[in-house]
Amino acid sequence: MVKVKIDGFEIEVEPGSTILQAARKIGGDIVPPAMCYYSSLKGSGGKCRTCLVKVAKSSEKDPRPMPKLVASCSTPVQDGMEVENITNPGVLEARKAVVEFLLINHPLDCPVCDQAGECKLQDLAFEHGSSLTRYEEERRTFDKIDIGPYIQLHMNRCILCYRCVYTADQLTDGRVHGVLNRGDAAEIGTYIENSIENDMSGNMIDVCPVGALTDKTFRFKSRVWFLNPMDAHRDCDCCSGKATVWMFGNEIYRVTARKDEYGEVAEFICNTCRFEKKDTADWVIEGPRHIERTSVISQNHYEKTAGDVPGTMQDN
Amino acid sequence: MQSLTNRSKLVVNKKMTFWERIYLPAIFGGMRITLRHFFKKNKTVNYPEVKRPFSPVYRGMHVLKRDENGAERCTACGLCAVACPAEAISMVAAERKPDQAHLYREEKYAATYEINMLRCIFCGLCEEACPKEAIFLTDRIVPASLEREEFIYGKEKLVEPVDQRIDISLRQIKSYPQ
């Protein structure tokens, strides 16, 4: 076990863990935000630079600080390492700059975007961004494309985190989409449009931190804060069948996988569960899903008793 | 006990004098005050024939604005509905067809948009929440009615007609001269 100190909190972690993993073990405010790292996807991380931290002391043996800010999602810890995240104004300043970079080409069409309310970029910009833009040039724009019958790609909103590419690589056999071109011309593309038909491909929607990949069956149906997320399960032969159903009254508007506090999916679900089972009879509803009080989704969301189903609640 | 204000008076049960017992002086005193008011300037106006000037930021009936090309500004983002403390607003969004660009400003638009004027408390928070400058409160008054249903205002009552724009420019002035 190696000892690290992050913003003054000490913790012991397995050798080989990254700073971000160590920080998540401590939890709380000192966890650096992550837009591209995804713990269950091998190789993810290192693309977005929002997780930059300052290493004030490299290790017990070599106590010099690291010369530059490092990406905490891809820097392994060393024994005696001391890391500064929110205690270092330079880190916060750099993060603000990263947000500005991420937003350079971003359309900021949150009022139209189906991700609004559960978007990691919104959260990040709200916490770390500035409310003004210095960018005056034309933003790059793309037409929206349908990849597969159920998924829509708004390349305008993509931040090139590569999560969807890793998902397709590691969850489905034979990925057919990837990042084309380089530099500021880079874009997610399918070589042949409509070619994603794999049964687990819908998980790309959940891993996408922004509204670039969205559910076509839910497009413009409602806004997430008008819906009531409920934990539900069903018997499924190709996935665990454990999901969150988003209800409006007694209707299921959409189905997603269950996400943890970092927005990461614990168990991926298959396309049948996600796109085709929208009847309440298909699901066994366990009860309201826990939503942070700080989230807009907690509007009108009551978690009083587990097992409550909308329509049966009488005493709110 | 110490009194909270110094205005409390002790009740005295003293016997009335003759003048007080015939009541006439008190009655004439009251009449004099009433008569004096006949000759004073009226404080009320005969609404609806006469109307008082409204403050430019009066919060009355809502309008859903169109942009300079006549397209509806509202994109059914739901922010007004989530900001509304009275939960008076509801809407259903729809996707714009390629040939409807002149009707709706954004890719998504409100297919139905309803405000329940009986729930609305005219706080103006919807106006403040709107990112598209689509909804504004105006100096128009919601007309009275005997039917509750008539207070559910749909798009036909809220969206301004293309040829009769509702002027809301005074609301957008950031500060008024004192």
Ligand code: SF4
């Ligand atoms: S991806 Fe997020 S930040 Fe971008 S438009 Fe959608 S909700 Fe807004």
Ligand code: SF4
């Ligand atoms: S004025 Fe206030 S109460 Fe009325 S619709 Fe707007 S937000 Fe709701």
Ligand code: SF4
């Ligand atoms: S009126 Fe404004 S806030 Fe309300 S849905 Fe339309 S655009 Fe959004």
Ligand code: FES
């Ligand atoms: S999360 Fe570390 S670089 Fe994106």
